[in-house]
Amino acid sequence: MIILEDPYVSPELASFAAGRQEAVLDTPAARQAGLDYGLDLALVSSRDAARLCCRGERLYCNSENALDWLYSRSGNAGLVRSTELLKNKLLFRQRLAPLFPDFHFRELGLRDVMETHFDSLPGPCVLKPAVGFFSLGVYSIEDAQQWRAARDDIAAGAVRWRREYPAAVLDNQVWLLESLIRGTEYAVDVYFDHQGKAVICNILQHDFACAADVSDRLYYTSADIIRRMAGPLEAWFDRLNERLGLHDYPAHVELRCDDQGRMVPIEFNPLRFAGWCCTDISLYAWGFATYGCYLDDARPDWDSILPGREDRLYTLIVLNKPAHCPPVRRFDYDALCARFRKVLHVRKGFYDHYSHFGFLFTETPAHDRAELDAIVRNDLLEFVIPEESAPAAGKPQDGR
Incomplete structure (x- = not known):
């Protein structure tokens, strides 16, 4: 269903x-x-x-x-309990705490966030809503200036977040302050079968413009990533699931892996794969639908899928709006697409209602990442045709 x-x-x-x-x-x-x-x-x-x-x-x-x-x-009370456990990041951290004894976290109310001084923070950390979505309200904190900027942004964004997402998806009243996790970030579409064993349907590496960046701009998958990470990740998920108890259950999981191969979860997003239907990147990269694997209880046959796709990166690029973006009359998707060697698909027209212009799927040579290194640092303002007032609301489009 x-x-x-x-x-x-x-x-x-x-x-x-x-x-x-x-x-x-x-x-x-x-x-x-x-x-x-x-x-x-x-x-x-x-x-x-x-x-x-x-x-x-x-x-x-x-x-x-x-x-x-x-x-x-x-x-379905069991399904509700499992979903609440994953959706509430504080409960999730508490359940997995015995597996990660060096990872520190604590709960803060909105008032606590606004009144807490930087000097009382436990070193480099991340602040995020206990119930959140799409990197909204996620802040990397390493100095007093970043702490002040985070609190200012929370105050400014509170009304907008309530308008765009229901409280079950994003709630800015309870916050989680936790250790800053170092290492390479991955986003994984995985389901747990009837026996609770993990089946990986796709793995995306999430790259950032700099250490302080927490945006969702650039994700990519490749044959190399799947071959290196699928086995270790499935074993890691099986270990975590001994405490989570998930079965017949899909999740979109974000985690970081350090140079020694130690992995720490960032979050498990319940009952779905990559949000905004971005899990469809598997269709462009691998030729199958991740949700089809889950619903059919099927395991991707990577040995037959990956050959012939080496030396390519299949990317998902989130066209998020920059801070202080002017009212948009039009976004020049053609000019943006001209910056890439091979555009597989572009989803257009979200900017009237949401915090991004759409999504871009591309194929990029693994040996020449210049176009990806450029887009991860581009604020996209050069593609914005502004107007004095916001345009009339329109429905997102999908097309080439």
């Missing part, structure tokens, strides 16, 4: 659901996706969806906006 919810349903996911007549919860977002893409979705009522959920039907959500239904209407 699939729940299709705002903020975005990709045509790839909607076509997948329609093509196999997968049960889809009847929501306004699902009905709109069917109309937008001319698809006949197998919509089921909330009552019938709850029956499927309670009898053990695997559930995939494209968005954490679906969690409201899960909590209030699904009737």
Whole structure:
């Protein structure tokens, strides 16, 4: 069963659901996706969806906006407990604390954040909402100036966050202060099978412009990344799941790995793979849908998928708006795409409502990363055609 919810349903996911007549919860977002893409979705009522959920039907959500239904209407108490454990970063840290005794964290209320002095912080750390999404409200803190800037941004962003996301997805009233994790960051789409064993569907490396950067700009996967990391990661996930107890469950996991191969989780995002349907990068990189692997209880056959794809990086580029972006009349996607050797797909038109201009999928030679090194530092203002007032609200588009 699939729940299709705002903020975005990709045509790839909607076509997948329609093509196999997968049960889809009847929501306004699902009905709109069917109309937008001319698809006949197998919509089921909330009552019938709850029956499927309670009898053990695997559930995939494209968005954490679906969690409201899960909590209030699904009737599956075990699934709710597992999801609450992952979604609440404080509970998650507490459950895994015995496995990471050197990792420090503590809870802060919003008032505590505003009144705490930098001198009382436990060295380099990260501040983030205990319930959060999409790197919103995530701050890397290494000096007093960064601490002041974080608090100023929280005060300025509070109203906007409440408008864009429900409290079940992003809540700025409770915060988590935790150790700054060093190392290479990875984002992994993984599910846990009926026995609780991990099955990896994709691995993305997440690169940053600098040490203080916490943005979602650049992710990429490659045959080398899959071959190096899939085995160690599945063993690591199996070890963590001895404490988490997940089964028949998908997650998008962010973690960091240091030079000695030690891995520390950043967060487990529940019941979905990469957000905003960005998990569709697997279609462009590897030719299969990650959510299809999960729903079919299938394991990617990497030995047959990877040959012939060596020396390529398959990228997901999040076109996030810069700070103090002027009101946008138009974004020049053609000029942006001209900066890349091979654009696989571009998703356009989110900037009227959200904090980004869209998403870009590219193929880049692994031996020549110049275009990626440039985009990770580009504020994108050169592609913005501004106007004096914001344009009328429009629906995100998807296309070349």
